Amino acid sequence: MLNQKIKSLRNVMQNTKDKRLYERFLSVLLHLESRNFPKISNIIGHNCQIAMNYCNSYEEGGISGFQMKKPTGKPKKLSKEQQEHLDDIIVNKTPAEVGFESKYIWTLQLIASRLD
Numbered sequence: 001m002l003n004q005k006i007k008s009l010r011n012v013m014q015n016t017k018d019k020r021l022y023e024r025f026l027s028v029l030l031h032l033e034s035r036n037f038p039k040i041s042n043i044i045g046h047n048c049q050i051a052m053n054y055c056n057s058y059e060e061g062g063i064s065g066f067q068m069k070k071p072t073g074k075p076k077k078l079s080k081e082q083q084e085h086l087d088d089i090i091v092n093k094t095p096a097e098v099g100f101e102s103k104y105i106w107t108l109q110l111i112a113s114r115l116d
Helices: 002-015 019-032 037-044 048-066 080-092 108-115
Strands: none
Touching (some): 002 048
């Protein structure tokens, strides 16, 4: 059973191009080969807790427990309705039409001041 897990991990490691996934698989592989967490953390360049988290993820979900989720990024500051309203203003009106005197093209500064 243990040899099968090690073989399976090595196979997945050879086929992955994602550096972060490879690092996670390596942590688990080293743990399965009876390396301690301080040594694993030294090899992967992270602290012991991260190495332990990787191993716990593997124990809970197997190889599929490492599926990378797409980062969500920074939350939007405008609601969908606000964004649509702003889009409509920028596309259909000039800055002068919405109260910016002597301004006829939209700039980032004008848009930002419109949001305030």
